[in-house]
Amino acid sequence: MPLATVDDVAARIGRPVAADETTRVSAFLLDVTGLVEDYCGRDMDRRSGQNITLYPEGGCLLPIPLRYQTFLTVSAVHQDGQAVTDYTFNGRALTRDAGWGESAVTITASWGYEVAPASLRAVACSEVIRWLALSPGVESERVGEVEVTFAGASSAQTLSTATRTTLRPYRRRGAGSITLRKEGPALDLRGPVVL
Incomplete structure (x- = not known):
């Protein structure tokens, strides 16, 4: 729509x-x-009851791509053909204390603006x-x-x-910027000092 x-x-x-x-x-x-x-x-458009396949890389956190995060609601999670219920969802990622392993995870979800x-x-x-x-x-x-x-x-x-x-x-927000600092004496950017 x-x-x-x-x-x-x-x-x-x-x-x-x-x-x-x-x-x-x-x-x-x-x-x-x-x-x-x-x-x-x-x-932006509302998608309802669609499947998203995610590929975990081990660990307890399974991030949801930003593309799907607009008013995302998760109705079911499956891995290896089995329903997964021991997860928490914080709006950006699924967390599972037992970890996600490395096999594909399919979530059934709805996302996007209703209006x-x-x-x-x-x-x-x-x-x-x-x-x-x-x-x-x-x-x-x-x-x-x-x-x-x-x-x-x-x-x-x-x-x-x-x-x-x-x-x-x-717009999707990237990782942002990081400040790099070099070890050693600070540089005086004001130029030469005349006494």
Whole structure:
């Protein structure tokens, strides 16, 4: 299910979407949803009762990939064809005191937004409206000093810079950065000292 509906787009353009545009708008909404999910590294659309196969590397902790962590609920866990019930789930990982071994673990789970947040709906609609405004094969247009940039037909179906900025809070967070310090005397970065 896309992040927004044809009616959401119609409300933002201030007119009903014409019957001949409905198929195109619906396809754009699906495309934008896929691009947003790929850019953010997580599934936004609600998936219910689906199986995820995870491959533990020994130890007691079995992390769940970030892609599935949006409102994740786990309904069943199986390993080697047997139901596993002696685990705890903290929203990001399954923990088992007995350890997970190294054979595949299948979890049955549901994840994603039941209803897309307003900001995601707005992003999806704005991208679709932008795509509808571009002629096929045109990447960008400019009015002052008339400028048109042509590109491949599908290149216009990308997320704009403004959309990428709006999506930052939803984006997968990496490991972050670490500070490296070299042993020895501290460097004085102010330059030579004149007395």
